[in-house]
Amino acid sequence: MARAPLTEAELIETYGPHLNREPKGGWDRDIQIDKVVDTHCCFCGQQCGIKLKVADNAVVGFEPWYDFPFNEGKLCPKGVKRYLQGSHPDRLLEPLQRTDAGFEPTEWDPALERVVDEIHRIQAAYGKDAFSVISGSSLTTEKTYLMGKFARMAVGTANIDYNGRLCMVSAAGANKKALGMDRASNSWADIPLAEVVFVAGANIAECAPITTDYIWRARDNGAKLIMADPRVTPLARTADCFLGLRPGTDSALMGAILNEMISRDLLDHDFIAEHTIGFEEAAAAVAEMTPKAAQEITGVPASRIEQAAELWGRPKTGVLLHARGIEHHSKGVQNVLSCINIGLAAGRYGKPGCGVMTITGQANGQGGREQGQKADQLPGARDIGNPEHRAVVAERWGCSPEDIPQAGLSYQEQFQAILDGDIKGMLLICTNPMVALPDTNMVKAALEKLEFFVVIDFFLSETAHHADLVLPGSLHEEDEGVVTTAEGRCVKINAAVTPPGNAKRDWEIILELANRLGAQRYFPYEGPEDIFEEIRKVSAGGMADYAGMTWDRITAEHGLFWPCPTEDHPGTPRLYEGGKFAHPDGKARFIPVTYQPAAEQVDVDYPLLLTTGRVISQFLSGTQTRRIGPLVDQYPEPLVEMHPRLAERHGITTGDLVRVRSRRGEMTAPAQVVETIRPDTVFVPYHWANGQQANLLTNPVLDPGSKIPEYKVCAVQIERVTTGGTPQDARDTRLTTG
Amino acid sequence: MAAIEDFFDHPDAIGIGDKVYVMDPSRCIGCNACVQACTECDTHKGNSMMHLEEVDRASSTQTAPMVCMHCDDPTCAEVCPADAIKKTEDGVVQSAEKSRCIGCSNCVIACPFGVPEYYEEFDMMMKCDMCYDRTSVGSEPMCTSVCPSQALWYGTIEEFHATRPGTLSNEFQFGNRLVTTRVHTVVHEPGPLDVLLGRSFEPSVVSDPFGFDEIGLPEVVG
Numbered sequence: 001m002a003r004a005p006l007t008e009a010e011l012i013e014t015y016g017p018h019l020n021r022e023p024k025g026g027w028d029r030d031i032q033i034d035k036v037v038d039t040h041c042c043f044c045g046q047q048c049g050i051k052l053k054v055a056d057n058a059v060v061g062f063e064p065w066y067d068f069p070f071n072e073g074k075l076c077p078k079g080v081k082r083y084l085q086g087s088h089p090d091r092l093l094e095p096l097q098r099t100d101a102g103f104e105p106t107e108w109d110p111a112l113e114r115v116v117d118e119i120h121r122i123q124a125a126y127g128k129d130a131f132s133v134i135s136g137s138s139l140t141t142e143k144t145y146l147m148g149k150f151a152r153m154a155v156g157t158a159n160i161d162y163n164g165r166l167c168m169v170s171a172a173g174a175n176k177k178a179l180g181m182d183r184a185s186n187s188w189a190d191i192p193l194a195e196v197v198f199v200a201g202a203n204i205a206e207c208a209p210i211t212t213d214y215i216w217r218a219r220d221n222g223a224k225l226i227m228a229d230p231r232v233t234p235l236a237r238t239a240d241c242f243l244g245l246r247p248g249t250d251s252a253l254m255g256a257i258l259n260e261m262i263s264r265d266l267l268d269h270d271f272i273a274e275h276t277i278g279f280e281e282a283a284a285a286v287a288e289m290t291p292k293a294a295q296e297i298t299g300v301p302a303s304r305i306e307q308a309a310e311l312w313g314r315p316k317t318g319v320l321l322h323a324r325g326i327e328h329h330s331k332g333v334q335n336v337l338s339c340i341n342i343g344l345a346a347g348r349y350g351k352p353g354c355g356v357m358t359i360t361g362q363a364n365g366q367g368g369r370e371q372g373q374k375a376d377q378l379p380g381a382r383d384i385g386n387p388e389h390r391a392v393v394a395e396r397w398g399c400s401p402e403d404i405p406q407a408g409l410s411y412q413e414q415f416q417a418i419l420d421g422d423i424k425g426m427l428l429i430c431t432n433p434m435v436a437l438p439d440t441n442m443v444k445a446a447l448e449k450l451e452f453f454v455v456i457d458f459f460l461s462e463t464a465h466h467a468d469l470v471l472p473g474s475l476h477e478e479d480e481g482v483v484t485t486a487e488g489r490c491v492k493i494n495a496a497v498t499p500p501g502n503a504k505r506d507w508e509i510i511l512e513l514a515n516r517l518g519a520q521r522y523f524p525y526e527g528p529e530d531i532f533e534e535i536r537k538v539s540a541g542g543m544a545d546y547a548g549m550t551w552d553r554i555t556a557e558h559g560l561f562w563p564c565p566t567e568d569h570p571g572t573p574r575l576y577e578g579g580k581f582a583h584p585d586g587k588a589r590f591i592p593v594t595y596q597p598a599a600e601q602v603d604v605d606y607p608l609l610l611t612t613g614r615v616i617s618q619f620l621s622g623t624q625t626r627r628i629g630p631l632v633d634q635y636p637e638p639l640v641e642m643h644p645r646l647a648e649r650h651g652i653t654t655g656d657l658v659r660v661r662s663r664r665g666e667m668t669a670p671a672q673v674v675e676t677i678r679p680d681t682v683f684v685p686y687h688w689a690n691g692q693q694a695n696l697l698t699n700p701v702l703d704p705g706s707k708i709p710e711y712k713v714c715a716v717q718i719e720r721v722t723t724g725g726t727p728q729d730a731r732d733t734r735l736t737t738g
Numbered sequence: 739m740a741a742i743e744d745f746f747d748h749p750d751a752i753g754i755g756d757k758v759y760v761m762d763p764s765r766c767i768g769c770n771a772c773v774q775a776c777t778e779c780d781t782h783k784g785n786s787m788m789h790l791e792e793v794d795r796a797s798s799t800q801t802a803p804m805v806c807m808h809c810d811d812p813t814c815a816e817v818c819p820a821d822a823i824k825k826t827e828d829g830v831v832q833s834a835e836k837s838r839c840i841g842c843s844n845c846v847i848a849c850p851f852g853v854p855e856y857y858e859e860f861d862m863m864m865k866c867d868m869c870y871d872r873t874s875v876g877s878e879p880m881c882t883s884v885c886p887s888q889a890l891w892y893g894t895i896e897e898f899h900a901t902r903p904g905t906l907s908n909e910f911q912f913g914n915r916l917v918t919t920r921v922h923t924v925v926h927e928p929g930p931l932d933v934l935l936g937r938s939f940e941p942s943v944v945s946d947p948f949g950f951d952e953i954g955l956p957e958v959v960g
């Protein structure tokens with residue numbers, strides 16, 4: 001019974017989030033800098049280069065890394081203040097075990113032994129797959145490879161998945177289907193060369209801030225900017241053409257643009273004929289989706305859709321960038337395919353200034369899925385169900401293909417399986433489902449039902465509150481390895497400090513467990529570079545081929561783009577050159593997309609659309625950023641964004657407390673009344689916990705292909721909460737009572 | 739204490755020279771990277787000399803950064819009774835000298851741009867010195883270094899015109915007084931082109947982002 005051992009308030013009192021505001025020792029200490037370490041930010045998929053200043057085995061500040069080509073010194077506020085996650089009062093320094101009185105410290109040896117005993121007990125009683133593993137994409141590729149191999153070859157479970165499942169898997173699935181390969185088609189260097197930039201469902205300014213500069217460089221050369229979003233985000237404010245669509249109607253919008261491109265003959269006929277198949281079927285699927293028809297569905301004026309088709313289709317070059325706004329849907333794969341279709345129709349692949357790219361959200365969003373911790377993939381982005389792929393990996397691992405479990409359950413499905421009684425034990429690292437998964441009430445019920453739950457983390461996350469055992473792992477700056485960025489660029493993370501107290505590097509913990517589970521022979525590593533060398537061998541010949549990369553090359557060349565099959569291969573920043581796609585016949589597929597509505601529609605009881613997302617100063621589930629004072633100051637708690645026309649109907653003004661309710665739960669937060677959102681839609685950012693999870697409301701329905709949850713649209717109702725005081729009184733009361 | 743220049747290898751390390759600071763609020767995304775980075779400076783630890791304002795959040799996501807404009811003829815220095823504000827030979831108006839500043843706030847009141855602030859905990863005025871510790875040895879100010887959208891930019895006027903459109907302006911008229919500054923702002927030419935009509939137009943996103951003028955307001959039943 002993985003119930004939280006104390007009240008939430010008591011856990012927060014002891015383990016935070018507390019706010020760190022100053023470098024170790026305070027601002028006034030005369031700090032002697034011992035070294036400056038070239039590395040990357042620990043947060044998003046842009047992976048900005050950064051120099052960390054180190055004093056007394058603590059990171060105490062940063063310097064811009066001007067020479068790193070992706071960001072040339074630029075950073076967002078999270079990168080600037082990232083160092084405050086180190087030397088933090090909330091840092092876990094020793095293993096913790098649950099007792100009736102709360103968590104108490106324990107030693108590594110009995111803690112690890114207990115994990116092994118519980119894995120054995122649960123698997124003996126309920127079967128191998130009753131113990132599951134959930135991992136994350138903020139880990140280095142070495143660790144993500146290790147997690148996949150650990151789950152399959154040491155634990156022997158099919159049920160390993162990762163939090164990239166909540167991120168960009170819809171794009172991964174669509175790219176594989178249409179183009180034969182799961183990677184952004186181009187490096188970001190192609191963005192400034194484009195004559196038009198189309199951003200669909202991506203709040204670039206807040207979620208991929210450095211990309212803003214790439215887009216402005218294109219615009220400096222005369223490029224036009226089209227943005228599709230239900231909100232006028234900071235970059236959308238300047239767009240040449242803004243498409244303020246209703247959440248959940250993305251493929252209708254893209255279908256209408258394709259329809260209009262056909263009407264206006266804005267097609268690259270030669271490209272379509274030589275390099276693609278299926279255009280006629282894709283065209284037929286949007287034959288009825290005229291701009292006028294799409295206006296009815298999307299709420300975007302037909303004239304704007306025509307404008308967008310002209311702006312996108314007329315030039316010779318153009319890039320389309322998309323992210324969670326179109327991908328977090330039960331039709332996420334279809335939405336991405338509808339973008340790929342307008343990319344293919346305009347011939348926008350394999351050429352300078354062209355490309356259709358997803359912007360991965362996490363540090364290792366790309367690398368974290370391609371080397372073996374995804375439920376349905378083996379290293380090298382190989383398919384776990386493909387006998388040939390299984391045989392290659394088995395041969396290189398020195399096992400029989402039958403030893404490798406088949407595809408397991410995806411992240412969200414694992415939580416359903418706990419409720420169904422099929423999963424009884426779980427090891428979780430680098431993810432915080434109590435904030436990050438949809439339908440928080442369901443997640444909590446599932447965690448409380450586990451017979452054994454072990455969490456590896458550096459802070460006591462809201463999910464770790466439910467653990468039987470918490471093992472203190474490593475922060476980003478305490479370990480080394482590689483990550484692959486949104487661009488497909490594999491970069492080197494360098495350790496700046498060693499783990500504090502009795503904390504261990506994550507891979508050390510996993511190796512210890514693998515050994516105690518009797519699987520030593522599969523894990524002969526002295527350190528992460530040994531793991532990387534194995535990734536090179538195992539990925540060789542696979543889609544995500546790292547064989548030609550070495551840590552030294554990656555460092556010297558400021559990153560390498562896969563595929564990179566040999567040590568004299570320069571890497572592949574731009575895919576599909578010459579119109580050669582990754583399908584065996586070299587051709588891309590148009591996949592017909594017929595608009596289908598979101599799973600949950602508005603009705604009399606829940607008459608408004610909710611969409612969720614991020615703010616610039618917080619990252620994902622906030623385990624790190626809710627502990628960094630200057631970032632918390634910037635946006636302390638979630639706000640319910642709504643249009644004045646909607647607010648007026650409810651007598652709501654900015655700062656009033658608003659209760660938002662869906663069929664699954666409710667949450668309360670102050671209103672932010674702004675004209676920059678559609679009047680039929682409310683927006684809540686999702687980074688917070690303890691009753692302020694936007695995910696209390698969201699719909700856990702999954703895309704049938706990618707298994708991504710539908711975070712971006714569900715039906716809600718709102719009401720003003722009457723507190724009797726001023727908005728400030730309400731806020732004071734709320735913050736003091738938690 | 740290690741010196742700043744020990745830590746970086748800036749490609750253009752030749753001092754301030756003829757470099758200027760350029761602000762283009764149209765590119766600002768309100769991310770606060772400049773504000774947060776400014777607080778990391780050794781000379782005003784934990785305090786930002788950079789200001790970032792929301793223009794009117796109720797109607798727009800427009801934000802505006804504001805930095806010391808580094809006037810050629812600085813009013814703050816003129817009105818300082820203690821002669822605490824100095825301008826360097828290379829044109830940077832320094833923050834108040836701690837040993838001289840008497841905390842009278844004359845400069846705070848007099849600055850036409852509203853930049854200097856009085857800090858009670860130090861009993862003195864502090865303001866941006868264009869990261870003189872960095873720029874004087876050839877590096878960039880911290881805010882322009884980190885700015886993700888390059889709304890804040892640092893370099894020569896020639897480099898600016900070679901890479902970006904817009905007219906630079908550093909002349910500001912306050913009543914009868916013309917103030918010229920080291921910091922330049924960007925004045926943009928008429929906006930984007932309507933590709934259907936073949937003429938420039940005011941992007942609709944500014945006044946009517948969702949196109950309600952054309953299709954009417956959506957029914958709000960909530």
